[in-house]
Amino acid sequence: MRPIQPPASTAGISRNKRKRRLRDLTLPLPQRDPTNLAVPLPLPPSSSTAPPCTNHRSANNSMGPHPHPPPPPPPQTLEFSHLERVNRIGSGAGGTVYKVIHRPSCRQYALKVMYGNHDESVRNQILREIMILRDVDDPNVVKCHEIYNHNGEIQVLLELMDNGSLEGRHIPNEHLLSKLTYQILSGIAYLHRRKIVHRDIKPPNILVNSMNKVKIADFGVSRVLAQTMDCNSSVGTLAYMSPERINSDLNNGKYDGFAGDIWSFGVSILEFYLGRYPFTTTRQGDWASLMFAICMSEPPEAPPTASKEFRDFIARCLQREPARRSTAAQLLRHQFILQHNQVPQQNLHQLLPPPPILSS
Known part of the structure; x- marks a missing residue:
């Protein structure tokens, strides 16, 4: 018994359509001017508020056995408004120290808030003298990055020493x-x-x-x-x-x-x-x-x-x-x-x- 064959006219039409499709794919693409490849888009509006740091967890985990690569170097100026307090890490007669994160760079610092209700002239004198400490640069001295006079309080931004002080340590060796x-x-x-x-x-x-x-x-x-x-x-x-x-x-x-x-x-x-x-x-x-x-x-x-x-x-x-x-x-x-x-x-x-x- 012979298989049913499609009508000759129908098969011819299908072949013709397939050929026409193949020919259509070979049409040349439109040419562009190489000097004007794209239309420039306007930049997004700038914002004065720093974006939140999305790397809190990775920064906190960097002290583990497999530390993450260090963050990029800090900017020359660390704005006080870009600092976010994480937790209190120490306090004493002179003030309280907080761990803070600089949101734009996700770098961690220690912020010392110093006690004392000083009048403006004394506060300015203290600020001028502490400003000298920003030039101190030694591997065995904690780096002082910035000094702020915020709401009448003197606040010093310092290098974070994540293992704390040696108080109470016994080292007989x-x-x-x-x-x-x-x-x-x-x-x-x-x-x-x-x-x-x-x-x-x-x-x-x-x-x-x-x-x-x-x-x-x-x-x-x-x-x-x-x-x-x-x-x-x-x-x-x-x-x-x-x-x-x-x-x-x-x-x-x-x-x-x-x-x-x-x-x-x-x-x-x-x-x-x-x-x-x-x-x-x-x-x-x-x-x-x-x-x-x-x-x-x-x-x-x-x-x-x-x-x-x-x-x-x-x-x-x-x-x-x-x-x-x-x-x-x-x-x-x-x-x-x-x-x-x-x-x-x-x-x-x-x-x-x-x-x-x-x-x-």
């Missing part, structure tokens, strides 16, 4: 302690070369980040605020003051801020080693007990179980007479530092030799 000490001392030496006195070196002001970089915070701020605030109002700060700063009669009324920083630094390093405040009282003791321990008693010493290098290092810092204390530059050449760290040779050539070993 001398090798690890030497590496930490070297970083702190390098920051102090830099500030002193710039003629900046810290005035408030203590464990809460020594910060560390997730890369284990140790940096000094609050440099210069205490010096500026001391002009208008009582520097002895904070017991925690008093606990690290040098004897001559507490009792001016001990040094004929003279106070060397650089030597005072070395005393505070020595007390802090010894506290890390011992795991406790090194004097006979506590940091939270009353003013009278702290003054007696610091000004009337013999300076604390490293225990006999410590190495002779560490004991000598602490002794150079905690001399009752300010003139007998080693400088930061001299301490960088001390054997306690050199035997555990690779100090660049060019830095060593610029430093003065340390004084002879102290007699017992």
